[in-house]
Amino acid sequence: MDFAWTPEQRDAYDDVRASAERSFPPTADASRLHDREAWRRLGRLGLLGLCLPTEYGGAGLGALDTALRVEAFGRGCADTGLVFAASAHQFACAVPISGFGTPEVKKGLLPGICSGEVVAxxxxxxxxxxxxxxxxxxxxxxxxxxxxxxxxxxxxxxxxxxxxxxxxxxxxxxxxxxxxxxxxxxxxxxxxxxxxxxxxxxxxxxxxxxxxxxxxxxxxxxxxxxxxQGAAIFQHSMRWERACLFAGYVGLLDRLVERCVEHARTRRQFGRRISDFQAVANRIVEMKLRTESARLLLYRCCWEMDNGGGSELNVALSKLAVSEAAVAGALDAVRLFGGLGYLRDTGIETMLRDAVPSTIFSGTSDVQRLLIARELGL
The missing domain is CATH 2.40.110.10 (Butyryl-CoA Dehydrogenase, subunit A, domain 2)
Structure with a gap:
């Protein structure tokens, strides 16, 4: 069992993260999605056709390599709404078109979907x-x-x-x-x-x-x-969405941990760095623990999909772990930043608001628990 990334995977992750940081810097304007140039930029970065066939302009990647790039996108781009919109465009729309559309439909739509000229x-x-x-x-x-x-x-x-x-x-x-x-x-x-x-x-x-x-x-x-066949097609797209879309939230969790570590090292109270207080350090440790646990479940889910599996149990475990970790981590960050975490300028409260719907869309957390219970034979 090899947990290491290949050099190619590491380079791809670093490239996507750096490109996302350059192309979509933090901004107070949250309406960028209405600008078609943003979609074309995503297309030029290759982020709209990661798992789509190369003959239509996609990258032809498997689930794990797709997830690694979406994770890097979520870590480098402060606009989680854009990460979510691009991922829904690809996994909830392009995946079923690619897998079940007629040759004419695929030829007519997928190149534009990959390039960002067509929004789905x-x-x-x-x-x-x-x-x-x-x-x-x-x-x-x-x-x-x-x-x-x-x-x-x-x-x-x-x-x-x-x-x-x-x-x-x-x-x-x-x-x-x-x-x-x-x-x-x-x-x-x-x-x-x-x-x-x-x-x-x-x-x-x-x-x-x-x-x-x-x-x-x-x-x-x-x-x-x-x-x-619609229900089966929908469940097929949901496997990709619940795995790869939520990789963007793993990237958000990494950003949260980074921000909290930096803040805890520089913020001083009672003449000491707040990182010296065990309550603060333990909170960040719990954030890191949830992040890595969610990441491993997501990677296992994607690896299984690439190897002909994709069990409902592991997909549901991955989705549940990532979404609940995102909300818990964002709440922890707000508490750690205190009053600053409540201000929009810091971006912390934005991450909390963006994290909350992850427990609702693609099947609520309670629905994921029902699926897991059913797979356990309960």
Missing amino acids: GNAMTEAGAGSDVSRLAVTATETADGYLLNGEKTFVTNGPVADVLVTYATTDPAAAHLGVTAFVLDRETPGLTVSEPYDKMGLVSAPAGRVSFQDCLVPAHGVLGEPG
């Missing part, structure tokens, strides 16, 4: 179907020309700025999860309406909103995979 949004969640994706209210009725979509999706990441959407709808209500079908469609499709971005607590630069379908015709080539 993931439309799965509904007001009444968050974790229970087998009961989607959005319907798709087959016609001679394709499928007519009707209903509304919510919390569509990148939805307000997306050029294409990957969505899921019920085609056979009697078949439960076997009656869900996946689709990809253009934003300009008649009958498709996109809302303004939600005003959110965190991940501000990753716009999310509602998408409505009213007799929205999707041609037959817009079906991903086969009719009724």
